[in-house]
Amino acid sequence: xxxxxxxxxxxxxLADRWHSLAIHLLRGLRREDVQAGLxxxxxxxxxxxxxxxxxxxxxxxxxxxxxPPTMTRLVSALEREQLVRREKDPDDGRIVRLRATAKGESLxxxxxxxxxxxxxxPIGELTAxxxxxxxxxxxxxxxxxxxxx
Amino acid sequence: xxxxxxxxxxxxxLADRWHSLAIHLLRGLRREDVQAGLxxxxxxxxxxxxxxxxxxxxxxxxxxxxxPPTMTRLVSALEREQLVRREKDPDDGRIVRLRATAKGESLxxxxxxxxxxxxxxPIGELTAxxxxxxxxxxxxxxxxxxxxx
DNA sequence: GTCAGTTAGTTAGCTTTGCTAACAAGTTTG
DNA sequence: CAAACTTGTTAGCAAAGCTAACTAACTGAC
Numbered sequence: 001x002x003x004x005x006x007x008x009x010x011x012x013x014l015a016d017r018w019h020s021l022a023i024h025l026l027r028g029l030r031r032e033d034v035q036a037g038l039x040x041x042x043x044x045x046x047x048x049x050x051x052x053x054x055x056x057x058x059x060x061x062x063x064x065x066x067x068p069p070t071m072t073r074l075v076s077a078l079e080r081e082q083l084v085r086r087e088k089d090p091d092d093g094r095i096v097r098l099r100a101t102a103k104g105e106s107l108x109x110x111x112x113x114x115x116x117x118x119x120x121x122p123i124g125e126l127t128a129x130x131x132x133x134x135x136x137x138x139x140x141x142x143x144x145x146x147x148x149x
Numbered sequence: 150x151x152x153x154x155x156x157x158x159x160x161x162x163l164a165d166r167w168h169s170l171a172i173h174l175l176r177g178l179r180r181e182d183v184q185a186g187l188x189x190x191x192x193x194x195x196x197x198x199x200x201x202x203x204x205x206x207x208x209x210x211x212x213x214x215x216x217p218p219t220m221t222r223l224v225s226a227l228e229r230e231q232l233v234r235r236e237k238d239p240d241d242g243r244i245v246r247l248r249a250t251a252k253g254e255s256l257x258x259x260x261x262x263x264x265x266x267x268x269x270x271p272i273g274e275l276t277a278x279x280x281x282x283x284x285x286x287x288x289x290x291x292x293x294x295x296x297x298x
Numbered sequence: 299g300t301c302a303g304t305t306a307g308t309t310a311g312c313t314t315t316g317c318t319a320a321c322a323a324g325t326t327t328g
Numbered sequence: 329c330a331a332a333c334t335t336g337t338t339a340g341c342a343a344a345g346c347t348a349a350c351t352a353a354c355t356g357a358c
Contacts, residue, residue, distance in 0.1 A: 244306065
């Protein structure tokens, strides 16, 4: 079926609903991010660095769907708080490699736990079947997001 | 089952997954919002005004999960572009009631259509069953968001 | 009826995040 | 080697979020 074929009305309404949902979900969690000592974008970038090993600044910007100057600033903030180190690449002097410090790792885990706890509370109240639907939907939606034109 | 009972690991992972998904969904749509002539928060506020009839500034701020000063500025921006009118309440001089102008309504619909089209493209490629899951999940997640502590 | 307290919204000032444009330094290639 | 490309940074702008402090208007107790 084509993207504008049958079920267009349905599709549009779904799209709108998810857009609004994403906005409200993030606003609901923002407070917690701040309490964790890191804002959302910083936490998100730190998370990629922690789990994705040493990574270049450009790759990190691409992963976070952000332009390089924005990532430069995010990384500088993380470095100022000693959560991340910039390392020179021995082979290519232009490249900056990013690595999390021990402090960065432990802060990430603490912050993530605190944030997740907040969202996890109401998710934990759901039935197992409802959580199953959320799980399936998250996989579908991840695919949708990765295919945004 | 309690919120921290069985399935805690599962719940935490779901929470984390949805948080990250929301961030990336919004970043993917940001470009389109700008092209629509309105930023995301403005579009979102305008949407509440258009569909929710005349509404007070405080109620709108609460609905958008934002503090009053933030909403004052969003509304001022919308008013400057003549998308919204501030109206005095005849009974209570403190209250500001917000109403969309005709221009505001048409711009909302145009912007919404443009934005939705972008997200709707990949959603339209899904099977009907997958869309069904997304629909169920959106209802479940809306309940989750409304219960964020 | 007046005065204290509360409520609704605004103003001022700060931080963070996003962008583009312009630049510096390093690498590759012709 | 010089030209062109790549990587990251700096500078400067706008938007959105906040708190603190203020004005104006309403309410209630006396």
